Amino acid sequence: MEALALNPLYEKVITDLMEQQYSIIENFFIADEVLALRESLLAKYDEDCFKKSAIGNMANEIVIEAIRGDFIYWLDEQDCNAAEQAFFTKITDFKDYLNRTCFMGIADQEFHYAVYPPGTFYKRHLDSFQNDNRRKISVVCYLNHEDWQPEFGGELTIYKTVDGREEELNIYPVQGRMVVFESQLLEHEVKPVKQERLSITGWLKSRPEVLF
Template sequence: MESISERIASEIYDKSYAIIDDFISEELRVSLLKEQSELLEAGKFRIAAVGKGEKKQVRTEIRNDQVLWIDSDNLNKFERQYWSKVEEIRKAINQRCYLGLKSFEAHFARYPIGSFYVRHMDQFQQVLYRLVTVIIYLNDSWEEEDEGTLRMYLPQEDGSEKILDVLPKGGRLVVFMSGEIPHEVMPTKKERISITGWLRDID
């Protein structure tokens, strides 16, 4: 029987993205959400920037979420549980798609009410090593009226795009090719929490 990681790899191979509900246990989701909340209260989050290196700058007209990078060399037990599940995905994608993925980096991402991130690609000139985007949503609940969807622009064979809106429901995993699928976070009417990361072809 095909494992969840193998299913993700197959869908990445076939259509460049995969969406899996209840990817992590409710216990792990709640623990990671609690950790995020405590780190936020401790003032650890920063307004996200765009660009890399010397070109890095805060541009709130482009994105106004807040982030906190997770130290992969110093994971707590809950982060370790999640990292090990992503590691299974990394191995499965490498086996199916031969991408040479070597490592994972990620941050907590918090979108306060009214925040957004305009259309962009996760792989650009300074970060060509980001090959696969991996997002796990941690929210307690999410309804259509809360908005804040992940809007993916899926390229079609005729050159057009198909729009796919994904609600950030807690426990839902979204995986896609970083250099192939433009996307944006639509303005949210509720605080929106995730761990957003990238599988990379560098150590």
């Protein structure tokens, strides 16, 4: 059997996940890929393709603006443009690498564009649902303009318990930055934004449980 060639970037993400349950990567996607995704998002947003986001899943979905204020557009991997296909190709390669090296059993993926208008936010939450625990790894890549400043807000705040004390990690949505973290372990929130905040966000998921 041919030995698996190690990917240094993927290995860094895996090491980070094992040691701290999250990873921050600045160069997962090249600049041209990020800009192409940004243009695709903005085009769909201008065409009024987005819908108000909800909390919960499937039949339990409900829009509560006091908790979440972004607008989203779900991506269809079988019907997407060149920029989105390049994104899915790289994400799939990463997913396959995780399965081969870490035996994670990831079988599916789902992603959407997200736009936070000024004044919106997403209160503290966990990405895993009470009635569906298939989400294993959360992934977000920021598509903001290149001169995003801390005073614009919109940071991703991750909550971690270290030595019995809760700590907050604030991650600013700099263009091209990608954050990967464990969906079932880390509560997080998006702080209020003062300028439009753009991203592509999604999850790597396991197979549904089969009940006998």
